[in-house]
Amino acid sequence: MKTMQQWYDDYAVSHQNETNQKIHYICVPAIFFSIVGMLMSIPTGFLNQISGLEAPLWINWASFLMLLLLIFYLRLSFAVFLRMLGFCVLCLYGNFYLGQIAPLFITSLIIFVVAWIGQFYGHKVEGKKPSFFKDLQFLLIGPAWVFEKLSR
Secondary structure, eight states: OOOHHHHHHHHHTTOOSHHHHHHHHHHHHHHHHHHHHHHHTSOOHHHHHHHSOOOTTTSSHHHHHHHHHHHHHHHHOHHHHHHHHHHHHHHHHHHHHHHHHSOHHHHHHHHHHHHHHHHHHHHHHHTSOOGGGTOTTHHHHHHHHHHHHHHO
């Protein structure tokens, strides 16, 4: 298994252009946020039955998949795990409250499409294909890379 630094180094190869990086600082978290919103929109009857709870903020498909993602991050780095845990919690709260004022799935879908348009524009400026064309795991590395770059 690659180390976190190896993942960052490989990811950075197609993210050298300053404009592309700035676009990623906005669009990568927006895509993650929107995916959480779309997952939170899936009915939770099954999850409520197996958990015995009805707590839409925590018992939803996004939370379930985030647990798996957080295990991936924990295996790579405890610091990355903590950053991503914090961001996951913010995404859950943000989407929970967004769903109170707007249709969550449609709003998340719009954010998702607009953010991906931004991503592909950034890579057009960069002149290199997105990293996930080489390995889909880069879709998970992107958010960690953004927070690593912003935390410096």
